[in-house]
Amino acid sequence: MCDQxxxxxVFGPCDKCSNEKPLRAVYIKxxxxxxCSLCVEMVQFVDLHHRLKLHGLIPLGDITHKHRxxxxxxxxxxxxxxxxxxxxxxxxxxxxxxxxxxxxxRTLKGHGNKVLCMDWCxxxxxxxxxxxxxxxxxxxxxxxxxxxxxxxxxxxxxACAYAPSGCAIACGGLDNKCSVYPLTFDKNENMAAKKxxxxxxxxxxxACSFTNSDMQIxxxxxxxxCALWDVESGQLLQSFHGHGADVLCLxxxxxxxxxxxxxxGCDKKAMxxxxxxxxxxxxxxxxxxxxxxxxxxxxxxxFASGSDDATCRLYDLRADREVAIYSKESIIFGxxxxxxxxxxxxxFAGYNDYTINVWDVLKGSRVSILFGHENRxxxxxxxxxxxxxxSGSWDHTLRVSA
Amino acid sequence: RQMERMxxxxxxxxxxxxxxxxxxxxxxxxxxxxxxxIVEWLIQKYSISEEESLHLGNLIVKHGYIYPLKDPRSLVLxxxxxxxxxxTPYFWTxxxxxxxxxxxxxYLAKKNIRKxxxxxxxxxxxxxLLHKRINHTWxxxxxxxxxxxxxxKQRRKGDRIVIDCQEQAYWLVNRPPPGAPNxxxxxxxxxxxxxxxVQLTKNMDxxxxxxxxxxxxxxxxxxxxxxxxxxxxKFNEQYVPHDPIMxxxxxxxxxxxxxxxxxxxxxxxxxxPVKLRVERWGFNFSELLTDPLGRAQLLDFLKKxxxxxxxSFWEACEELRYGEQSRIPEIVDSIYQQFLxxxxxxWVNIDSKTMERTLEGIKTPHRYVxxxxxxxxxxxxxKDSYPRFLKSELYRNLLAEAVIPPETKxxxxxxxxxxxxxxxxxxxx
Numbered sequence: 001m002c003d004q005x006x007x008x009x010v011f012g013p014c015d016k017c018s019n020e021k022p023l024r025a026v027y028i029k030x031x032x033x034x035x036c037s038l039c040v041e042m043v044q045f046v047d048l049h050h051r052l053k054l055h056g057l058i059p060l061g062d063i064t065h066k067h068r069x070x071x072x073x074x075x076x077x078x079x080x081x082x083x084x085x086x087x088x089x090x091x092x093x094x095x096x097x098x099x100x101x102x103x104x105x106r107t108l109k110g111h112g113n114k115v116l117c118m119d120w121c122x123x124x125x126x127x128x129x130x131x132x133x134x135x136x137x138x139x140x141x142x143x144x145x146x147x148x149x150x151x152x153x154x155x156x157x158x159a160c161a162y163a164p165s166g167c168a169i170a171c172g173g174l175d176n177k178c179s180v181y182p183l184t185f186d187k188n189e190n191m192a193a194k195k196x197x198x199x200x201x202x203x204x205x206x207a208c209s210f211t212n213s214d215m216q217i218x219x220x221x222x223x224x225x226c227a228l229w230d231v232e233s234g235q236l237l238q239s240f241h242g243h244g245a246d247v248l249c250l251x252x253x254x255x256x257x258x259x260x261x262x263x264x265g266c267d268k269k270a271m272x273x274x275x276x277x278x279x280x281x282x283x284x285x286x287x288x289x290x291x292x293x294x295x296x297x298x299x300x301x302x303f304a305s306g307s308d309d310a311t312c313r314l315y316d317l318r319a320d321r322e323v324a325i326y327s328k329e330s331i332i333f334g335x336x337x338x339x340x341x342x343x344x345x346x347x348f349a350g351y352n353d354y355t356i357n358v359w360d361v362l363k364g365s366r367v368s369i370l371f372g373h374e375n376r377x378x379x380x381x382x383x384x385x386x387x388x389x390x391s392g393s394w395d396h397t398l399r400v401s402a
Numbered sequence: 403r404q405m406e407r408m409x410x411x412x413x414x415x416x417x418x419x420x421x422x423x424x425x426x427x428x429x430x431x432x433x434x435x436x437x438x439x440i441v442e443w444l445i446q447k448y449s450i451s452e453e454e455s456l457h458l459g460n461l462i463v464k465h466g467y468i469y470p471l472k473d474p475r476s477l478v479l480x481x482x483x484x485x486x487x488x489x490t491p492y493f494w495t496x497x498x499x500x501x502x503x504x505x506x507x508x509y510l511a512k513k514n515i516r517k518x519x520x521x522x523x524x525x526x527x528x529x530x531l532l533h534k535r536i537n538h539t540w541x542x543x544x545x546x547x548x549x550x551x552x553x554x555k556q557r558r559k560g561d562r563i564v565i566d567c568q569e570q571a572y573w574l575v576n577r578p579p580p581g582a583p584n585x586x587x588x589x590x591x592x593x594x595x596x597x598x599x600v601q602l603t604k605n606m607d608x609x610x611x612x613x614x615x616x617x618x619x620x621x622x623x624x625x626x627x628x629x630x631x632x633x634x635x636k637f638n639e640q641y642v643p644h645d646p647i648m649x650x651x652x653x654x655x656x657x658x659x660x661x662x663x664x665x666x667x668x669x670x671x672x673x674x675p676v677k678l679r680v681e682r683w684g685f686n687f688s689e690l691l692t693d694p695l696g697r698a699q700l701l702d703f704l705k706k707x708x709x710x711x712x713x714s715f716w717e718a719c720e721e722l723r724y725g726e727q728s729r730i731p732e733i734v735d736s737i738y739q740q741f742l743x744x745x746x747x748x749w750v751n752i753d754s755k756t757m758e759r760t761l762e763g764i765k766t767p768h769r770y771v772x773x774x775x776x777x778x779x780x781x782x783x784x785k786d787s788y789p790r791f792l793k794s795e796l797y798r799n800l801l802a803e804a805v806i807p808p809e810t811k812x813x814x815x816x817x818x819x820x821x822x823x824x825x826x827x828x829x830x831x
Contacts, residue, residue, distance in 0.1 A: 094635060102647075105657040116589075123828050124665060142656065143822045156590050166828025174590060183829035204590060213724035222592070230727035237727065237769075246592050255688065266592050276770055280615060290592065299637045301630065318625040330448035330458060343645035345638050353461055355454075362638060369454055385668070387646040388657045402647070402657035 014039055097345075097360055100368040105388065106400040108139055110146055115392035116173075117379045121162045124385045128169045129392055130157035136171045138183065141390065141400050148183055150191050159207045163214040170198070170217055172205035178219050180231055199229050206248045211275075218261060218275075220247040226263050228275060240273045242280045249293045255300040262303050264291030270305050270315065284315045286322045293337045297361075298344045304361075306335030312349050312359065326359040328366060337379045342386025350377030350391050372399060435487070437480045440468070469571030471563065477574055489568060504543070507532045509573055511547035528577065640685055644678055652676075654810040660822055667807055670694045677804040684792055687784040699800065703791050704783075711748035712779050712787070715741045719776035723769060734767035742775075752778050 014021055014036035021036035113133040120127050125142040134155050138148040154175035161170045163180075172178035178199035181191055199205065203222035210217055211228075216237070220226045226240040226247055244267035253260045260281065264270045270291055272282040289308035296303045302316045302323070311327035312335050326347065333353035340347055346367065347359040356370040356377055375394035382389040388402035437459075444455035459479040462468050463486075470477070471485040479486070510529045533540060554562055642648050646655055656662050667676050675695055683690040683699075690696040697713075704710040718741070722733045741750045742760065752760070756774050763771040791797055 094638070097648075121828065123825065125825065126827065140824050140827075142662070143824050145824060147827060158590075168829075183827070185827070185829065211724055212720070215726050216724055222590075232726045233728060235727055248592070276773075282619070297634075298641065299633070301633060316627070316630045319627045319630045320622070320624050321627070323627065323631065328448070330444070330450045330454065332458075333461075341645055341647045343638060343641035343648055344634070345642060345645065345648055353458070355457065362634060369451075371453065371457060382647075385646065385665075386644075387651060387655050387664070389647075400657060402655050 094362050096363065097367050100358060102358075102368070102370060102401050104372050104399045104401050106141055106144055108141060108144055108398040108400070109396070110137060110139075111135060111396045111398075113396060114375070114394040115378060115396060115398055116156065116158050117160045117171075118381060118390055118392045118398060119160055119162045120381055120383050120390070121166045122164055122384055123166055124383050124387070126162070126166070127390055127398070128160050128162050128171075129379075129398055130160040130171050130173070131396070132156050134173075136160055136169065136181075138169060139398075141398075148191060150181055150195075152179070156204070159205050159219070161208050161210055161217075163210050164212065165214050168214055170208050170210065172199065172208060172219070174204050176201045176203060176205060176221070178205055178208050178217060178229070180217070196231065196234070198231050198234050199227060201225070201227070203246070206246065207250050209250060209252055211252060218250060218252065220250045220263055222246040224265070226250060226261075226273065238275060238278045240278055240280070242271055242273075242283075243267055243269065246290075248291060251294050251296050251303065253300050254296055254298065262294050262296065264294040264305050264307075266290040268307075270294055270303070272317065282317065282320060284322060286313060287311070289334065292335060295339050298340055298342065304338050304340065304347055306338040306349050308334035310334055310351075312338055312347060314347075314361065324361070324364050326357075326364060326366070328357075331357065333376075336377060337381075337391075339380055339382045339389065341382055341389075348380055348382065348389055350380040350393075352376040354393070354395075356380065356391055370401065372401075373397070435485070437470075437486060440479065440486065464575075466571055466575035469567055471567050477571060487564065487567070489571060504539070506573065506577060507543045508546045508550070509569060511543050512551055515544075515547055515551060644682060652807040652809055659810060661810055662823070662825070663807070663810070665825075667805075674803060674805055675800070677801070677806045680797075680800050680804045683797075687788045690788065690791075699796065700787075700791060703794060703796050704787060706796075707787065707790070709787060711741065711750050712783055714748060715750045716776060716779055716783070719772045719779075722772055723776075725769075727769075730769060731767045734764055734771060737772060738764055750775075750779060751782075 012020065012023060012034070014023060015033045016035050016039040019036060021038075023034040023036055108127075108129075111129065111131040111133075112135070113131045115129055115131050118127050118129040125140055126138060126147070127141050128136065128138045130136045130152075132155055134152040134157055136150045136152060136157060137146055139146055148169075150171075152171060152173070152175070154173055157171050157173040159170075159172050159178070163169065166183075168180055168182045170178055170180045177197050180196045180198050182194050182196075184191065184194070198217055199208070199219045201219065201221035201223050203224075205219055205221050207220040208217055209219075215231050217229045217231055218226065219229065224241070224243045224245060224247060227236055228238040228240075229235065230237055240263070243263070243265040245265055247263050247265040250261055250263040253262070259275050260272055261275060262270055262272045268287045268289060268291065269283050269285045270287075271280045271284075273279070274281050287305065287307040287309055288311075291305050291307045293306040294303055295305075297314070301318055302314055304312055304314050306312045310331050310333060311325050313322050313326070314324040315321070316323045326349070331351065331353070333351050335349045335351050337350040338347060340361070345361055347361050348356060349359065350356050354371070354373045354376055356373075357366055358368045358370065359365070360367050373391065373393040373395055377391050377393045379392040380389060388400050390398055390400045392398045440459050441452065441455050444450065444458055445452060448455075450458070456479065459468075463470070463477045463479045466477070467489050468479075468486050469489055470479075471487060506528070510525060510532070513525070514529065554565065557565075651664055653663050653667075654661050656664050666672075668679060671694065679693070679695070683693065683696045690700055701710060701713055704713055715737070718733070718737050722730065722737065725733055740746055740748050742752075742757070742764075743749075752775050756778050760772065760775045
């Protein structure tokens with residue numbers, strides 16, 4: 001009597017794809033199956049991919065296209081060195097931050113409804129803010145005086161921006177347009193009369209920003225596109241298609257050869273665009289929900305994003321991947337707005353649970369939590385010289401903290 | 403939804419909050435817990451501070467997942483002995499079970515019948531409104547209300563209180579009294595991938611673009627993560643002393659002390675720049691260029707080296723790139739006349755290939771026609787003139803003469819607030 005041998009099928013229909021091919025034995029969940037070599041490859045890849053996804057350390061989507069039949073550059077070979085770093089591992093030798101004390105120094109009251117957006121002027125003290133009832137107000141936040149006020153013909157003004165020269169503001173919302181108002185101190189002139197309608201989208205305007213000069217504006221809209229406009233003529237200079245759903249935010253790159261910007265949308269993707277050609281250069285998809293806010297790191301080599309999945313993530317542009325996640329189990333509300341401090345060491349994030357969390361960018365840990373608002377924080381920007389930050393909230397107020 | 407996950411873990415029999423029978427006046431309520439318990443549990447599980455735990459607990463109550471038994475009119479979490487209970491999943495906000503008018507009418511009618519005059523102001527208003535609106539089914543409403551009350555009477559007192567509080571909390575969340583924030587409010591409707599109207603028709607063009615994108619993506623060089631991350635650390639080391647929030651600023655942060663000296667000393671044009679500012683010019687070329695004072699110093703230096711036209715050319719190209727659409731031909735022509743034409747007064751030295759390309763491009767002027775030439779000149783300044791600038795006597799003198807502002811002494815009398823003066827608006831200048 002001979003030993004029992006297990007029957008090993010060596011040629012026949014594959015258990016997965018049913019093609020007639022040479023087979024190999026494979027164990028999946030303690031069950032022995034026979035797969036053809038192609039299916040074995042796929043299973044290996046899927047498993048590795050899945051494990052990496054769990055660590056949140058690879059961008060999805062693009063990888064599957066890219067590496068398919070590439071002879072030299074195998075995806076697995078590249079990762080076999082296990083070079084899957086996150087920022088905090090490299091930053092171990094950086095000193096930890098001490099106790100953090102920041103208080104509200106100014107409270108700006110005057111909006112009769114939810115504050116939706118704000119922006120700083122280059123003079124480091126003036127800000128423009130917009131609210132749900134259509135009011136756009138320009139404040140000198142140091143003295144808390146209101147300097148200008150305009151009422152837009154629409155509600156939910158979700159985007160506003162200050163021109164680099166300080167002489168004009170742009171705003172838009174449910175009216176699907178972006179309008180530019182030159183600021184004037186002439187008492188006889190009605191600001192609304194000088195309004196210039198610049199951008200036209202087919203859905204609500206979610207974000208707008210001037211480029212290096214007063215004469216160009218970049219907008220993002222709920223119709224899934226971003227667009228670059230010439231202010232004087234209202235002409236569309238370039239449009240950016242590629243998002244699969246509403247675009248919620250954008251930020252321009254700070255580099256002097258600045259030609260790119262990043263946008264985030266409801267399709268969970270953050271995309272980096274080339275302003276000149278209108279093409280998408282890179283895209284990142286690791287968030288689990290809508291991306292509410294994106295902001296470049298001060299050096300321009302990376303950007304952070306805040307999303308409804310209650311996490312903020314840091315993406316590096318040169319390494320082309322996510323390098324850090326800022327999250328905590330006790331934070332269950334989405335982040336609506338993020339911004340860096342001047343040195344990029346701190347990331348301020350405003351959340352829908354009425355708080356502002358301050359993260360240590362390098363260590364990946366939370367430094368402090370700031371209370372004070374009585375409703376969700378909708379917008380947060382650090383001042384141009386980094387001395388303070390301003391947060392606007394649905395409780396009708398703006399607070400400057402330092 | 404994440405809040406629900408938290409609630410479920412709270413109710414977990416082993417790790418969750420210990421629930422006991424609580425006393426409310428004379429009746430005993432089963433499966434209840436105190437406010438204190440909730441706060442403690444949150445602190446322990448998520449290692450957060452008490453303030454944060456209280457805040458989080460409050461939010462949970464406001465969203466109706468836990469309701470108070472003692473003071474059911476206000477959805478507030480008190481960190482003391484007051485009893486609370488978990489809301490039944492039936493009433494959770496995420497079930498999206500619409501809180502219909504009919505149900506609300508029945509609820510209000512019940513309240514009215516049970517205790518005349520128990521309805522608060524706004525509830526009375528709503529009641530009358532509803533009465534007008536669904537008058538035709540009013541009999542049904544009243545009948546339902548009576549039936550529910552009768553069924554309730556047959557239950558134990560403890561259960562009755564619980565059900566009452568449950569309902570009350572549910573309606574407080576879904577029909578908040580005027581003045582209270584409505585936690586269910588969301589911004590304008592957003593569409594995600596599943597409900598979008600964005601047309602991403604997968605036609606030939608789409609796939610062509612995808613292929614192009616993937617090809618470019620594969621060809622792109624990726625830097626090793628370790629190197630990128632080192633970059634952050636270096637950047638951090640360089641810039642942290644300049645970050646007012648991290649390292650404070652001299653003489654003082656204007657927002658904290660109401661003293662605007664800091665801004666006055668760092669204004670765009672100032673005779674003696676601050677030391678930190680001059681140091682920053684040495685970090686990289688972009689810092690020097692973006693600071694108007696730095697740029698002026700650079701211009702002085704370049705004049706000495708007889709290469710000032712480079713900076714002027716770069717500035718003119720910037721004006722073209724970010725200028726008005728209608729003026730583009732005019733600006734391109736002006737640049738050509740001043741900098742590129744043979745024999746021009748401020749001729750810039752570009753290599754012949756770039757010059758050829760640029761001259762060809764000028765024939766059809768557009769916003770980016772000068773990009774190649776501009777980049778060439780920029781790199782020239784960055785690699786050649788900039789290092790020399792940093793080593794030059796001009797720069798060294800600037801560093802030596804730069805001031806370090808003294809720190810303002812802390813005010814002895816904190817109640818004396820300085821007058822806050824307004825500054826002239828940039829719009830006026």
